Amino acid sequence: NAPARVFVGTDSAQMLGVKMLEYSIKKHASLSVVVEPIDDAGIPVPADPANRSRTGFSFSRFKIPELCGYRGRGVYMDADMQVFTDILDLWARPFDGARVLYAEGPASQGRIPQFSVLLLDCANLDWDVKKIVNGFDQGRYNYADLMQKLCIVDPEHKRGGLPFEWNSLECYEPGKTNLIHYTDMPTQPWVSANNQNGKLFYDACKEALADGFLDADYVYQELAKGHISPDFPGWVGLPPPANLAELKADWKPPYKRFAGMPPARPKLAGG
Numbered sequence: 001n002a003p004a005r006v007f008v009g010t011d012s013a014q015m016l017g018v019k020m021l022e023y024s025i026k027k028h029a030s031l032s033v034v035v036e037p038i039d040d041a042g043i044p045v046p047a048d049p050a051n052r053s054r055t056g057f058s059f060s061r062f063k064i065p066e067l068c069g070y071r072g073r074g075v076y077m078d079a080d081m082q083v084f085t086d087i088l089d090l091w092a093r094p095f096d097g098a099r100v101l102y103a104e105g106p107a108s109q110g111r112i113p114q115f116s117v118l119l120l121d122c123a124n125l126d127w128d129v130k131k132i133v134n135g136f137d138q139g140r141y142n143y144a145d146l147m148q149k150l151c152i153v154d155p156e157h158k159r160g161g162l163p164f165e166w167n168s169l170e171c172y173e174p175g176k177t178n179l180i181h182y183t184d185m186p187t188q189p190w191v192s193a194n195n196q197n198g199k200l201f202y203d204a205c206k207e208a209l210a211d212g213f214l215d216a217d218y219v220y221q222e223l224a225k226g227h228i229s230p231d232f233p234g235w236v237g238l239p240p241p242a243n244l245a246e247l248k249a250d251w252k253p254p255y256k257r258f259a260g261m262p263p264a265r266p267k268l269a270g271g
Contacts (some may be wrong), residue, residue, distance in 0.1 A: 001072055002031045002032045003031065003032035003033055003034045003086055004031055004032070004033045004034070004073075004075065004088075004091040004206065005033075005034050005036065005068060005072075005073070005075065006025060006027070006033060006034070006035045006036070006074075006075045006076075006087070007036050007037075007038050007060075007061070007063075007064050007067065007074060007075065007076050007077070007080060008021060008022075008035060008036065008037050008038065008076075008077050008078065008079050009017055009039070009055070009057035009058070009060045009061060009077070009078050009116075010037045010038070010039060010056075010057055010078075010079035011039055011056030011057055011223065011226070011227065012056075012225075013057060013225075013227045013254035013255075014080065014218065014227070014254075015077040015222070015225075016190050016218075016219070016222050016227065016228055017079040017081075017182075017190060018035070018037050018079045019037070019208075019213075019214060019218075020082065020201065020204055020205060020208065020214070021077065021079060021081050021082060021083065023084045023204065023208045023213050023214065024030050024083040024084070024157075024204060027083075028083060028084065028085055028087070029065070029086055029087050029088065030086050030088050031088055031091070033087060033117060036077075037063040037168060038057065038059055038060040038061075038063055038064075038067070039057045039060050040055075040056055040058065040059050042052050042138070043060070043063075043130065043133055043207050044127055044130055044133045044134060046133060046136040047136075047137050048136065048137075050142065050143060051136040051142055051143045052143075052212055054143075054147075054155060055144075057079075058147065059129060059132070059133055060129075060135060061076040061115070061118060062127050062129040062132050062133075062153055062172045063127075063129045064076055064120055064122065064127075065120060065122040065125040065126070065127045066104050066127065066128070066129070068120075068122040069122075070071050070122055070123060070126070071122060071123050072123060073091065073099060073119065073120065073121065073122060073124055074119075074120045074122050075087075075090065075091065075117075075118065075119055075120070076116075076117065076118040076120065077116070077117055077179075078117075078181065078183075080180070080181065080182040080185075081116075081117075081180065081181050081182070082200060082201060082204060082206075083178065083179050084177060084178060084179070084180070084182050089178065089253070090117075090119060090162065090166055090178070091119070093119060093162065094117075094155075095121050095161075096159075096161070097122045097156070097157070097159065097219075098121070098123070098158060098159040098161060099121045099153060099155055099157040099218050100115075100117065100119070100120055100121070100122070100150065100153050100157065100159070101119040101158075101159055101161035101162050102114075102118050102119075102150075102158065102159075102160055102161075102162060102167075103117050103160065103162040103164055103165075103166045103167035104160035104162075104164060112170070114148075114181075114183075114268050115147065115148075115150050116183070117135050117167040117180060117181075118178065119161075124157075125153075127152070130134050132146070132152060135152070137200060137202070147179050152217065156197070163178070165175045165177050165178040165179070166178045166179050167179060167181050168180050168181060168209075169181050169183050169193075170182065170183060170196070170197070171189075171197075172197045172200060178196050178198060180200065182197075182201070185253075185255035186236060186253070186255065188255075189201035189202065189235075190222075190227075190228040190232055191228065191229050191253040191254070191255070192229065192230065193229075193231065193235060195252070198235075202236050205235075205236040206236050206237050209237070209238070216233075216238055217234060218239075219232065219238060220233070220241065223241065223247070226251060226252075227252065227254055229251065229253070230244055230247035230248045231244075231248070232253060237270055
């Protein structure tokens with residue numbers, strides 16, 4: 001069924017990532033797609049800090065069945081992703097008795113399991129996000145149980161039925177990778193030029209700017225909010241801000257707030 005509904009977990013600091021994920025999805029899609037940002041707003045905060053959201057959107061994926069009216073399908077993705085192929089390949093996959101399909105990564109990568117790309121059978125998932133998060137305080141599970149094992153779904157109803165190529169962690173193989181996940185926050189392309197696959201993102205941004213999907217003013221607004229590197233305009237072919245040196249001296253990447261270091265909020269010269 002169309003449109004495909006893609007829910008993107010994000011916070012205010014990653015909205016550029018959301019826009020570019022939307023661009024990459026719609027560029028390749030053979031069906032209509034609706035991309036909807038979601039976050040943890042309105043979700044209870046667990047009493048134990050160890051069980052609290054690691055981002056501003058960790059628990060937001062559990063809202064999706066309700067947002068879909070407990071009907072049809074829903075896709076969950078993180079904001080730090082880029083798609084290279086038709087999302088129909090993901091959207092139309094059969095559940096075959098499962099209610100959640102996810103992508104399993106190769107054990108050789110040594111990364112913890114991720115449920116960051118999901119295809120959900122919303123008609124058969126009675127998730128209530130508030131009840132799910134309250135399960136922490138009731139001692140029914142901990143953060144790792146929920147986020148790394150998806151313990152709220154019985155084993156027979158969840159399956160790694162999505163190819164790894166739909167959640168390729170910091171790895172890109174031309175003609176093979178369907179979705180790259182820029183999962184390492186210190187090298188995400190909007191905060192660092194040191195991502196080994198960053199050119200993929202910058203080339204897409206240049207294309208989106210040329211197409212009018214991404215607006216240069218929006219880029220500078222995100223820069224003024226401290227959400228992206230002061231160098232980012234230059235990485236995508238835009239003029240640098242007049243006070244570039246000052247911005248670079250004061251700027252801290254947004255992800256550092258998760259370590260107790262709030263991001264700087266620099267202002268552009270004249271702005």
